[in-house]
Amino acid sequence: MGAQKRMTPGVFVVLAILGIAFVALPLAGLIQRTPWSRAADVLTSESSLTALRLSIVVATSAAVLSLVLGFPLAWGLSRSSFPGRTVVRGLVILPLVMPPVVGGVALLSVFGRRGFLGAALYDAFGVQLTFTTPAAVLAAAFVSLPLAVLALEAGLRSLDPRLEDAAATLGGSRWYVLRRVTLPLLTPQIAAGLVLCWARALGEFGATITFAGNLQGRTQTLPLAVFERLQTDPDGAIALSLLLVAVSLAVIVGLRGRFLAAR
Amino acid sequence: MSLQIDVEARRGDFSVTAAFEAASSETVALLGPNGAGKSTLIATLAGIDPPASGRIELDGQILDDVPAGRHLPPERRPVGVVFQDRLLFPHLSAIDNVSFPLRARGVGRRRARSSAADLLARLGLAERAQARPAELSGGEAQRVALARALIYEPRLLLLDEPLTSLDVRARTQVRTIVRRELNAFAGVRLLVTHDPMEAMSLADRMVLVEDGRVTQIGTPAEVRAAPRTPYVAELVGVNLFTGRLEPLEAGAGRIVTPEGDVVVAWPAEMEGAFDPVMGLLRPADVSLHLRPPEGASARNVLEGIVSSISMEGERARVRLDTSPPLVAEVTLGSVERLGIREGTRLWASFKAVEVRVQVI
């Protein structure tokens, strides 16, 4: 261990410090500009608390949805070789590189009242997805799904497939092996994926405001509340932003010890 | 109870063909050099890799029948496998590893753990039940893997190189336990190894596999006495000369090998020169001399330097760089008496009649 420390090049140390500064300084700027005397009022106002509650619900639902949809995808990409695998992988990464607003427009074109699936839904059941909380969840899940797939695929590739063969010879059916061998061994990657998805979903703005709209209590998540407040009360918006940061940090720090540490 | 296997198994570009039978009254060892196809056969018998063609039947139950399109998946086969790398589940303790086959079949947690605990105790691992695989020594892990394969009483037990990865001390200890369990096991036992010692000490019958083919089947004694290929001969420690047989004089002939010539008694059934033939000479039939022997009846006297000496119990195997090279087996006492060491110049002699000639 000591030898490793000794061999860290000086350049690395400098760059690492720059890297940390890059992230820490804007945060410091936020903290410095926060109007601490008013902050309590802003943070405990009804609109802020509603936005916070909604954000947590939406982010959690979106993260779970991303993992549920992402696991079979990651499985297929890492285990089977079907024609068009490269295309599928590219498609899965697409929401990551797409501007979120474009993602919102894309979701509208499918699930909007005139979208090719949404129209059928509306005509048959009178159900419209836009302007609802599920729409906010869909928007957030859309942008975080790639992260789930990436984390899980990496995990599946790192598993020794012979362990699953061994489990089969010991009498484990496919589902039993998945439940008792594969998934437990993937716990660190699943946790990492959950955290990544949750953080991304929490901060999602463009797709949400385009596809789900902006209504307090139903679709106005914290980022949307911050944006709205920014139009008239920048300092208050900063206080609200800090809340977003604090919540994210709390979750990441809280989970980190439990699951992300190596076995 | 018996196993009948007649398959061609493929893994990538490599293919191995094997046909043999094994009864439950014996332990069969699949012996062969690395890359011969032994692990592929294990995977096929376990059901992990379906064979390309052929049939496997165990106690009348069809495990694989390629022409009929039948393949029983591994989880439904009454087969227990101890893998070369053990493949213990890293996230489960020893006792949970051993209970796995029972839990997978719906046995309740308490009952499964209790059976597992009993079995672990029988293998001398009672205090290690709660340990994780990473905390176990090589020998302990091997026994846990064995327990895991045995616990639900399969009808076919497959062991892939069970002792190879262990150090000498663990190997001796584990070998005893493995032999005891194998003898107590009621079904067919198949052991795969590249180590002839392991095969001969654990198995009743040996199936030699080389380059994807079965080259010989027999008891260790039969194989030792009449090895059929150079590899097998090398394996069992016999001197082997391969070359062209020529007549030399009345009643005697000569095997011409690239490394040197050996005088042999002319085999009765043969007429004229023959190519190729194999001459087998037991190391115990080679005598060693510090000085060239005079007036000996032995027709073969070769001079060379000792290249290595290895001890096996009370005997020593001395390798000489003669032409052709020879292995002699003498007592430890002789080694000391003659002061034989690496680099010692010796004369080795053996009689022409002691070389057994057979057509390859």
Place this chain on the structure above:
Amino acid sequence: MRRALAGLACLALFVPACGGSVSERSEITVLAAASLTAAFTKIGVNFERATPDVTVRFSFGPSDGLATQILEGAPADVFAPASPKYMDQVRSDGPGVTEQVDFARNTLAVIVPSGNPAHIESVDDLARPGVKLVLAAVGVPAGDYAREILGNAGIQKEALANVVSNEEDVKGVVQKVLLGEADAGIVYRTDITPDISAKVREIAIPDGVNVIATYPIAVIDGSSHTPAATAFIRYVAGPGQTTLRSFGFLPPS
């Protein structure tokens, strides 16, 4: 010697940028309400043609957000909000303004998507439960005016219960109706431009209930292009009126 001359020549390039008269090249930044997007863009083109030394750069958005930007120190030369309220804010809480003049007025209308899925025929229908109504957010002039209109019509409570989204500016409202997601939206009459008039239907708001929005425009104090900015304002109040009229804006008085 050569290098020094080259350096001096480079320096000389920067001189014209430091303020000065209209006859030198200048670029002015105009912050204008979203509802002015089409009209001002066209006015900008015409103005640049008329005054070749000046380039106009527009930033369109909600008037409340634009006012905040100015208060935060954004470098802008001209401000044209959809309500005098935000001009007052810049004057009293911000850098201050000069050359202020009212240059247009506007009224509002209800728009519904083609096909009128919720069968809206009058303003009162917006109070019907289940109607999906989209307005601009509170604080955005279009949003405030809309709520005033609903109050004038006596249906504010019921209609506000039907609001499904508060858009960041009035163009967002137009979008949601255009896409067919909203059943109705309240926008400026001028937002019903020729290229969208085929896809939406206008439901007129009775004069007694409607509000008249007055648009002021002014030069922001501290601008480094005051002459060019003033020229732009004069243009808007003068030749630009024809363009404004063509887009449906009412004259300033």
